[in-house]
Amino acid sequence: MITLEYGGMTHYITLSERDIRGRNSSLQSVPTALNIFYSDSNPNKQLWYYFIPYVGNPFTGYHLVYYRLMLTAGINFLNIDSYYSNLISPYANVDEIITERSENQNSNRSNNSSFVSKTQDRIQLYAKTYGANKYESTVFGVALSKIADRPIDVFAVSEQDLQTLPQSSLNTFEQLGNITVYNTSLRLNRLIADADDARRLRSAAYNYNLLDRIGMKRCALCSCEIPEIIHGAHVWGVADIRSCEIIDDSQKYAHAISGHNGLWLCHNHHKLFDSNILAFDLDGRCLIKQSMPHSHESFIRESINVHRLGTSIISDDFKYYLTQRNQVINLNGYQAI
Numbered sequence: 001m002i003t004l005e006y007g008g009m010t011h012y013i014t015l016s017e018r019d020i021r022g023r024n025s026s027l028q029s030v031p032t033a034l035n036i037f038y039s040d041s042n043p044n045k046q047l048w049y050y051f052i053p054y055v056g057n058p059f060t061g062y063h064l065v066y067y068r069l070m071l072t073a074g075i076n077f078l079n080i081d082s083y084y085s086n087l088i089s090p091y092a093n094v095d096e097i098i099t100e101r102s103e104n105q106n107s108n109r110s111n112n113s114s115f116v117s118k119t120q121d122r123i124q125l126y127a128k129t130y131g132a133n134k135y136e137s138t139v140f141g142v143a144l145s146k147i148a149d150r151p152i153d154v155f156a157v158s159e160q161d162l163q164t165l166p167q168s169s170l171n172t173f174e175q176l177g178n179i180t181v182y183n184t185s186l187r188l189n190r191l192i193a194d195a196d197d198a199r200r201l202r203s204a205a206y207n208y209n210l211l212d213r214i215g216m217k218r219c220a221l222c223s224c225e226i227p228e229i230i231h232g233a234h235v236w237g238v239a240d241i242r243s244c245e246i247i248d249d250s251q252k253y254a255h256a257i258s259g260h261n262g263l264w265l266c267h268n269h270h271k272l273f274d275s276n277i278l279a280f281d282l283d284g285r286c287l288i289k290q291s292m293p294h295s296h297e298s299f300i301r302e303s304i305n306v307h308r309l310g311t312s313i314i315s316d317d318f319k320y321y322l323t324q325r326n327q328v329i330n331l332n333g334y335q336a337i
Contacts, residue, residue, distance in 0.1 A: 287331065
């Protein structure tokens, strides 16, 4: 990185790599530059990115998403027009980030390093703490902070002894003021009591595992993609897991947060599923309780446009959890949608 002082302004200029091999190899300097930029208390400062002659392709789909994040975070490009002719613009809102991130991850399932989601009152960033991903998480956090309309929770997803984001990144998030960091998934693993914080953190681990296994929020029955009204719906319910006497607490927790023990459902279909008005057989077919009033049944049927769960949801473990649920439901009293 180059620091240039001119006319009372400090310019921080981070450089691209000469040899671009992996998806992150041209970008690892960016979060370091961001953190140095935020550690400088001088308000007269600007942050730039400069392309030097390179070998490789710095304009893959992943790179273009990253460049939009950089612009959103306040990093400007000095010479991108010399290498790329199309317009790259910052994100206008969090929904744009969620949509484009989802499209990018769906086209490359190996690129699931960070997930962004939201509820009615919070934005969530699930950020891995290891490898190049921990650097990417910094850029995501700063970009989200610039356009967020509600507080942001950053859940650091740890691996082995790497349990938190770099301290320089934590310092940057603290300066931004609208980000709260929950540091380790090991901490999540201990919080299984009924306290509000425990429930929320457990939910964070569960939602992360759903995102990692089946992708971004989309109702499995009506294809709704409005994240504020889409929930992770447990197949084997948490209350039933807790009352199970043949497994210990650590096994109960593992089942409660398993990405195979659930699917995304919108608010209405989640309530219908929890009330056992809707059910699923082991082939993934959606079933409705036969005792429903005709007018209610017609309304529910019209609200569903996916009658069988997709292969991304149905797994052997998912079928195990469905079997646990269906043991207390008489499927003879249901009919296919």
